[in-house]
Amino acid sequence: MSAPKMFGADWLMQQEFPPLQYVVPGIIPEGMSLLVAAPKIGKSWMVLGLGITLSQGGDAFGVLPVGSPRPVLYLALEDGHRRLQSRIHSMGAGRLDARLQFVTELQPGQVLRTISNYINAFAGSDPVVILDTLGKVMPPAGNSNAYAHDYKVLSELKATCDAVPGSSLLIVHHTRKSDAGDFLDAVSGTQGIAGAADSVLVLRRERLEKRAILNVTSRDAAEGEYALTMSESGVWTLDGESLEQAQNNARIVKANKSVGEPMLELIETVNRFPEGIKAGALRQLLPGQPNLNEYLRRAVEAERIRKLERGLYAPVTSGTLRLSGSESHNIPQISLPLESDFAA
Incomplete structure (x- = not known):
């Protein structure tokens, strides 16, 4: 050898x-x-x-x-x-x-x-x-x-x-x-x-x-x-x-193991927009969720997402702070899609 x-x-x-x-x-x-x-x-x-x-x-x-x-x-x-x-x-x-x-x-x-x-x-x-x-x-x-x-x-x-x-x-x-x-x-x-x-x-x-x-x-x-x-x-x-x-x-999935599929999909979608996304845009991104307002309310109450102001939601991990009424949020414009080998 x-x-x-x-x-x-x-x-x-x-x-x-x-x-x-x-x-x-x-x-x-x-x-x-x-x-x-x-x-x-x-x-x-x-x-x-x-x-x-x-x-x-x-x-x-x-x-x-x-x-x-x-x-x-x-x-x-x-x-x-x-x-x-x-x-x-x-x-x-x-x-x-x-x-x-x-x-x-x-x-x-x-x-x-x-x-x-x-x-x-x-x-x-x-x-x-x-x-x-x-x-x-x-x-x-x-x-x-x-x-x-x-x-x-x-x-x-x-x-x-x-x-x-x-x-x-x-x-x-x-x-x-x-x-x-x-x-x-x-x-x-x-x-x-x-x-x-x-x-x-x-x-x-x-x-x-x-x-x-x-x-x-x-x-x-x-x-x-x-x-x-x-x-x-x-x-x-x-x-x-x-x-x-x-x-x-x-x-997100690991942190929200107890929630159902519609809620998880909502949380994931909001998390794509760290500076916030409006409810109207969410409705277009999630057309299969007829009870979106209810899911938004429950997600905010459970602190799974944040409500920055009326109709505006952001991830809980976002660094965005609630601004005063005289200030505006910088909301990104989103583009919505159209319809034996082994020897011993």
């Missing part, structure tokens, strides 16, 4: 490395990422939507540009041909091409070879492989140490994309049954699973609710917490026009 190779800090600081690349800007860096969520809350819909967007180019979650089309392999090991086709139709994806490939069945011991062969075949084109789910390919630990087993399996999966610069692997996994304080503790299995990943995304959504919170942590990228919405057709979109808005909306 050869001695480990050492290098000096002076040499290290003279090196020039390419900038960090993203699969989804600000959320999923290149490398191996885990998407973790409870069963049946839409994680497979999410990765299918990402696979379509990445293979065609466009905007992930409706607003985040992913750049040029790239090859994508979706290992949809919990789905069949009929369900995949039905979901693609439901999402309104339109015409797709062979840049997006599917596999629905793998024999034991095939997953590493399948991923590695695909990534190497498209080296230089920033290929992405989606594995849905980890549980379908995870070998039993037997009598071995559970942490060491989990870390070894995930490290071998990670090695497939580490070997080819620009490639990425997104693995879908389940959360624990018990509620966890730290979102990383929600990852099912030992800490060896999350510990081996470059990035971990934990998706949380209450049953029958359309909004969700996506927690993101990474070795290389900034941590974040973002609000997303899943439509009835299965399309996931960022809850806001930017990551910053989605992050602010995530804070």
Whole structure:
């Protein structure tokens, strides 16, 4: 066995490395990422939507540009041909091409070879492989140490994309049954699973609710917490026009867990206008809320929004102060829209 190779800090600081690349800007860096969520809350819909967007180019979650089309392999090991086709139709994806490939069945011991062969075949084109789910390919630990087993399996999966610069692997996994304080503790299995990943995304959504919170942590990228919405057709979109808005909306959702969907939508809309928004403009932005005056009154009484003056509302976090009658508020003009791989 050869001695480990050492290098000096002076040499290290003279090196020039390419900038960090993203699969989804600000959320999923290149490398191996885990998407973790409870069963049946839409994680497979999410990765299918990402696979379509990445293979065609466009905007992930409706607003985040992913750049040029790239090859994508979706290992949809919990789905069949009929369900995949039905979901693609439901999402309104339109015409797709062979840049997006599917596999629905793998024999034991095939997953590493399948991923590695695909990534190497498209080296230089920033290929992405989606594995849905980890549980379908995870070998039993037997009598071995559970942490060491989990870390070894995930490290071998990670090695497939580490070997080819620009490639990425997104693995879908389940959360624990018990509620966890730290979102990383929600990852099912030992800490060896999350510990081996470059990035971990934990998706949380209450049953029958359309909004969700996506927690993101990474070795290389900034941590974040973002609000997303899943439509009835299965399309996931960022809850806001930017990551910053989605992050602010995530804070609003967490701070107002006890309120219903119409109230939450009202609070989020008011929070988009820190200097205030008039009730008339709110009616145009929220045409589906016939009892808007009542919701405004209740939101002000609960101190979820502020009433600056008659018909004028602002976020509770706004720095705007109530002005005297001789002063006027600077209200922004808004533009309203028209209608075995794993050796022992």
